[in-house]
Amino acid sequence: FLLGKDEASSLEVTWPDGKILTRGIAEGEINTVIEIAYPAEEDSATKPTLIEVCGQGFSMNENGHCGDTDECLQFPFLCPREKPVCINTYGGYKCRPNRRCNRGYEPNEDGTACVDIDECALGTHECTQLCVNSEGSYTCRCLPGFRLEMGSDSQCVDINECLEGGGPCDHICHNDVGSYHCHCRGGYYLARDGRRCLQQL
Template identity: 45%
Template sequence: MPDGMTCEDTNECEQLQQPCTEGFNCVNTIGSYSCHRNIISCSRGYKASEDHARCIDIDECQMGTHHCNNEQICHNTPGSYRCECAQGYHMDPYSRACVDIDECQRYRGRVCTQNCENTMGSYQCSCGAGYKLAEDGRNCQDVDECEAGACSQQCVNVHGSYQCYCWPGYSLSPLDRTTCQDIDECSLTSTTLCTYRCVNTPGSFSCACPAGYILAQNGRNCKDLDECSLGTHNCSGAETCFNIQGGFKCLSFECPPNYRKVGQNQCERLSCQGYVECQTVPQRITYYQLSFPTNIRVPADIFRISPSPVYVGDNILLGITRGNEGLHFAIRRVDAYTGFVYLQLPPQAPREFLLDVEITLIRRGRATKFIARIHVFVTGPSL
């Protein structure tokens, strides 16, 4: 080497871009360099990385090197770990054991809107009758029982309950308060619904009448059906139809000997022999028809007798000569020329009477006899 010239060592650790691999430190030497493994010191809870370039956290929970008991949950923290209780439990400060939290007591009125039941590690909400648990599991919402058909007829929903009502003619059953049962109006004794017969129907009633009657417009009373005027009778052309309560009668009459028919209901005497016969044999027989019910109030005037026309001085003598067996009828006079046949004892059952009422008219000193032949039909009680 020429005089005056010296050689200097080159620091490869500074000049080279990456003289050593990761995890090794470069150490310069005279005329060269060497690589030495990097040795680091990590704090407790950490460990060196595989390249020994840095300290990394030790996960004690994953490695199972923690000291949490079986009831506790291990949570890793940087350089350490902590033991916690599962949700719904808290750690007893003395025994370090996990103890159930009674959420119903601790958070009274805040976790459930109605009923709260504590369970291990949790709680359960429930609702009273008429409510159901909402989707959030905490609140209660009203149950619309009417949508589920709680009532048999009409239903009104209210908060937490419902009320049943019935249509007219029905009443709510006292047993279940939901079923509507028909009211038998016909069995009610507080009022008379029908004059004859009451027929119960679902939710209502109807009135019925016996044969020979029709229902009046009010739907409750029965009125007589006049078969004679309606032409629904079966009388022959030679007979006369006479309407009675609940039916009709077909009537016809023949005049007795020595009489001839005049008009529709009279027989006139043809002749008489001598004064005595002419005074004692009726000059005229007139037929009448009457009808009344068995429950007629007595005494009841049923037939008026008076000459027509009336003259001054007229006087009449009256008597029932036939058909008054049982003495149901009697005569009463109003004045000298007027009298009435009246019912004094009503029959107990429907029946017929054929009364002959003899009228003797005394006019200007002469007596003339007449017969009123009265056909009386006593029907059943009036409706």
């Protein structure tokens, strides 16, 4: 394996038969070619086990593999007083100031400014159908055939097209959830537009 210029703290190798080896990387191994030998069988009668060494910022999980360590969870008072908010990162952590933001905003990663919260992407909105994010807030919209319920800015209800302005059909209108369909009385057939009734000849 050839390690590039990006620094890494550990590497994981998976062989075609499913065996996995994870080990830490020494400082002197960065930007060098590392030869990884196939794990030796400890006992031919038993399934081989792999001894894994995790690098800094990683620890062995319940599956016996190296995973990210949440330093913020393990050490609640890890960050200094001037930057008390701890943010876990892959293989490490960051500390930022405890900046207060108005509703609809949150501190950016380094705590130097407040940025908009995208409630639509996070799923923290109250819209029943469509959510449109805006600066510091969001707006709820409805699908075709629905509209916002009177007195609500988030709940969508079905539009009864048959009762709107006399109805869209020439003869008989049946309301559906989010739509409608038309029927004609005897001696007439429904035109291609699905609304007009034409007399049969």
